[in-house]
Structures are given as C-alpha cells and as structure tokens.
Amino acid sequence: MDREREDENRHAPTPDASDPDSPTGGDESTEERLDADNPVEEDTLKALDPDDSPA
Structure with a gap:
C-alpha cells in the first residue's frame, strides 16, 4: 500500500518554475x-x- 502512495507522489504535478506567478x-x-x-x-x-521588482 505504501508503495502505491509513493508512486502517486512521484508523478504528482509540479508547479512550472518559469511561470512568473509561481x-x-x-x-x-x-x-x-x-x-x-x-x-x-x-x-x-x-x-x-x-x-x-528587480533592482
């Protein structure tokens, strides 16, 4: 059961770092x-x- 949870978390969507609103x-x-x-x-x-804002 824990193995299934690990697999789900491994493939969870991650925020797009290039998005300025991230x-x-x-x-x-x-x-x-x-x-x-x-x-x-x-x-x-x-x-x-x-x-x-940038300097």
Whole structure:
C-alpha cells in the first residue's frame, strides 16, 4: 500500500518554475514558511521573490 502512495507522489504535478506567478519554493505553503536567518539569506529570498521588482 505504501508503495502505491509513493508512486502517486512521484508523478504528482509540479508547479512550472518559469511561470512568473509561481510562488517561491514551489507552492504557497512553502513560500509562507521561508524565513531568513541572516542577511545573506534575506538577499537570496528577495532575489527569488517573483512579486519583488528587480533592482
């Protein structure tokens, strides 16, 4: 039974990363949980944020 679930999850649709409306991290729940621990991570998250305008 677990094997069947693994097969289903393996073939689950994934968001299109090239879509400008795609949430950071792959889905909205992941995007909401992303927190930066230091300034470098803050810069990285800003760079990955599709809603943030480029500099």
